[in-house]
Every structure is written in structure tokens, then in C-alpha cells.
Amino acid sequence: MTDMTSAPVPQKDDGNLFHKLELDMRLLGMIGALFILCIGFNWFTDGRFLTPRNIFNLTIQTVSVAIMACGMVFVIVNRHIDLSVGALLATTSAVMAMMQTQILPNSFGLGLGHPLIWVLAILSGLLVGTLIGAFQGWMIGYLTIPAFIVTLGGFLVWRNVAWYLTSGQTIGPLDQTFLTFGGTNGTLGTSWSWVVAVIASIGAVWAMWSSRRSKAGHGFPVKPVWAELTLHGIIVASIFGFIAVLNAYLIPERRLERMFEARGEVMPEGLTVGYGLPISVLILILVALVLSVVAKRTRFGRYIFATGGNPDAAELSGINTRLLTVKIFALMGFLCALSAVIASARLSNHTNDIGTLDELRVIAAAVIGGTALAGGFGTIYGALIGALIMQSLQSGMAMVGVDAPFQNIVVGAVLVLAVLIDIIYRKRVGAK
């Protein structure tokens, strides 16, 4: 109340270009790191890293970890941790594989390829994942067992429940429609991908304008129009650039021939078809969008952040922090099951070691993306970029021919380094 900030005019012209654009320095830093990484690998691999083919593969390999990393942001922001996500992915994957190859065809008499099979299999997986997550959340919230312990136990329990359910066998082949969630086997094709790009661009621009209108409506400062338009330009260009790259990856000629044969047609001479946006990536984008809105614009999200910032204050404000914990872990379980759909569909089978070490990748992605383990801070887009950085590192090193042990050594070192940089950054901008 004393001599606080005196500036009476809420006008935003700190002169700095970044300030005018209101770009988040941390976001720029992460994108910069990813950029340097890609350029570097591209140079070392004589241009093989930044090809449409490799970028396509990178994105579909990232999806499963990225989806779980979005949920992990909420868990960590709320001052918890989930070490069981990889094991939970395995259990839900096992459930869905058993459903579609054995239970539904044998016990319910649905013929192979019956359209209900993939629907019911996925629904049961999502249900099981959500229930297991909620159960773990209940133990953490209501029985007050630390999340570290509950999910460390869950790590062992669910990994081995999956093993028990499948007797350790690889289960497959999975339902044909189910496989379209895996990536290569299910893409939108070029035309629909452009449609998505248009819709996404319109949506992004509309969202930014309506936020601006709402601010201006209350007489709050808004950034200059040129800055707003520049941002729109950058975002629309990124969206179309991304889709253009995915469209540029052509379906191999042999594969195309087989696809035509399967339909009893003959492939026209010289035909080329691009893959376009994989359905799995589209799902990831939708999950990230929805969860970003949840984080910023819903009570649920607000309470997660408030509780992470000060659990006592949240409690005293009438927030039911125990139930909140249950909901967060239920959401995490749901996302593990969704990742299980994509991971098992990508492999075409349920394998006994599916999701192994994913918990570490997921936590690393969230943390590299700027989620503070002390709670209270984290963003969904950060986790996405974190997951991309992890995956780029891993496949980049494999392409360059780095020995397997060194790959993991580097990934581990990068994780620690990323957190150090984050700590230094936070100190610089004033402990926020």
C-alpha cells in the first residue's frame, strides 16, 4: 500500500520489441533450443533430419508421450508426481488388446472387423484408465499417502497386471480400424489436412481477437494492432508450414499400389499421394487445446494452479483439494489410456514392454517444458515442446549413429541442464 509501482497509466510500451509482441521469453527459449537441435542434427546427417519423412515420423513418435505430458503438467503443478503412467499405459493397452482380439469376438460374438469392436475396446480402455487414476488419486487425496509412494507402487502393480492379463504375450493383430490411430496407417490425406489448417488458423485468429476485444472492452491495455497482426501472421504461417511438410511426405509407391489393390483398383501411372496430418497428431492437438483452455479458463484449472501455489490458501478459499486430487489423477489415467490407444496402434500389437520408461520421458518432457516441480507453474504448450525436444534428441542421435549408452547419457544430462537453465531464468526475471 505504501510507495508501490507509481506508473498510473496502464500503457504497455516498454520499448522492447518482445514486450510489444507480448511473447513469452521462456517459450521463445524453448523454441530456439528445438530449432538449434534440429539444425544441428540436420547438419550432422547431411540434411536427412529435416526431411518431410523424418519430421512426419518424429511427430507420430512424440504423440504418446506428449499426450501424457499434458496431464503430467496438471499433476506436477498440483505438487504431485505420477510415476505409474508407463505402467498404466501398459495395463490399459493390454485391456484394449484383450477386448478386441479375445473378449469381444469370443464372448460377445462380434465378428472380426465388426465396427463396434474398436469403439468398445477404446471405451473400455479409457474407462479402466480413468478408474485406476481416480483410485490412485483417492489414495493420495483422501488417505493422504504421498503421490510418490502411491504411484511408485502403481508402477510395479500396473506393469505386472498387464503382464498377468496377457501372460506376457504379444497380443495382435489389432483391429484394422483401431490401427488408424497409430499414425502411418491413419492420416487425413492432403485435402483434409489443408482444411484442418484453415480451420485451425481461423480459430487461432478468432481466439486472439476475442481476447483482445474482451480486454479492450474493460479498458485494459492491448498491444498495438501491428503487433497483433504480426503474431497472427506468424501463427498462421506456422500452421500452414507444418501441414505443408506433412503433406509433402509421399506415400511410398509400393504401399500405394497395395492400397489400390486392396480396393480392387489399379493405380494410375505416376500418381503421388501425400500422407498429410496423422489422426494421432490431430488427437494430440485437440487434447493440448482442450487442456490449455482447462488450465487457463476453467475453475478446475484455476484450482489446480491455486492449490499448487498455496494448498492452505486454496483450502481456506473453499476449494475441495482432496476431490481435486482425485479428478487430476483420473484425468491422468484417462490420458494414459488415450496414449495406449496410439502407442499400441502404432506398433500394431500390444507388447509386454509397451510404455517402459515412459514415466521418465513424460516427467522429463513436462519439466523441460518449464513445469516447476515445486508446483504452481507449468504450461501445456511447454510440455509439448518438451516432448518434441526429447524425441528429437533421441531420434537425432540414433540417426547420427551415437552409441545407445551415450544416447541415454545425453538425454539424462540434458534434463538436468534444462532445469538448471530454468532456475537461472526464473532468478533473472525475479522469482516468480
Place this chain on the structure above:
Amino acid sequence: MAEHSNAPLVEMKNISISFGGIKAVDDVSVDLRPGEVVGLLGHNGAGKSTLIKVLSGAYAKDAGEIFINGNKVDIKSPRDARANNIETIYQTLALADNLDAAQNLFLGRELMTPFGLVDDSAMEAECRKIMGRLNPNFQKFNEPVSALSGGQRQSVAIARAVYFNARILIMDEPTAALGPHETQMVADLILQLKAQGIGIFLIDHDVHSVMELCDRASVMKNGKMVGTVKIADVTDDDLLSMIILGKNPMEKEDV
């Protein structure tokens, strides 16, 4: 709820609560009437905060009863207290450091858009209005409250308690971090709220300001109630000796 016209706004009867064998509050009774300011005094650890936390729903009492307007109420959580129009400024302020002033002001009671999303712009606008009344110098609306000074944080906590039209206001050392000018503003605010018929429990170590602002004062020592006195009947020294010696100078009535 039936309004018993002569019943106190709040009546806390024979409240007890202990933490692992230590009786933090031992058979204490206080009451509060509309438009009245009751001071709670006592040395550090006397049990003042614990007593009011029973009323605000932060702690569950071990024994005792609470009446509001003569009706027995069961306050089991901060939500119950808010439902009874009880607002609290906690000694610890209870702010989420990572959220900004408006988000803290409305925490648990967010303004929503018609689409069911939280309306941050509307909340910021309301926050600017009330802060303009309480602390016109305040400008840090877009920063997390961790970036605020102790006094600025305190004014956010005060704004939160005042904004929602409380009928019962609990202030646990509301001016502890404030400068002299801001302390005076809070004093003016208390008188203004009192004139509106709001009942206020004021915890304050400054006997002087208690003498100035309160109608009655209740003094606690070691979890027990020493006594409740009318401010008009006592001097600063009487209050001080009650706090230090734990004896009621009036040496009559009272628990």
C-alpha cells in the same frame, strides 16, 4: 432462518480445541452484535487465531456450539463459513502466490462467462474497482502476488474479505504489515463497515488501536478467556494488565 431480534449476530459458546494434547482454546465463549467491533487480545500463542479459525471453518472444534442470529450452525469447512456470510482475513493472508490479485480475490467464487469459462477480464475490472477504493496506489494487477510487497499483499487479502458483502468479518492482525497511512485507511474502513451494520472480530496486538476502534475487547491467555470488557469502562493499562497478568480488573461477571 428466523432472525431473533435480540440475539447476537455471532455467539461462540464453550469452544474447545486441542492439538495433540495441547489445549489451544479451552472452553472459550465470545459473542458479537451487528455493527459492533470486538477486539481479541492476548500474548503470542494465546489461542486467538485458533479461536477464529473455528468460526471461519479452517479448524473443526472439539467441543462447543456456534450460533448465528440465534440459530445453531454447523461450520465444518470454509465453504460453510462463506455460506453464512463470514469472511476472514487470515494472519497468514492465505493468498496463492502464483496467481494475480484478481484471481486471488475471486478464488473459489470466480466470475464466469455465459460459456462457463472463468471471466478474467471481468474479475480484473472488479478488482481494479475495489482496490481503487482500498489502495489507490495499487497498480500491479497483472503480476502474481508473490511480486507484491507485504502491505500490498495484505490489501489484496482485505479486499477479498470486504468485496463479498460479509455480515461477519474476521480480521486477524490486518494491519501487521501496513505503513501508518495504510493502517489509518484500514481503521477508516473498519468504522465504515461497522456503520453498515457488519459485525467485526478484530485481532490486534496494538492496545491503542483496539481502544480506538473496538466496542468491547476479549482477552485470552494460554487458551483460556481472561474476560470480556466494554472499552468505555477500561483504560489502556487495564487491558495491558489483563493481557500480561491474566486477571480481569472488573473482577465480576464474565466467564
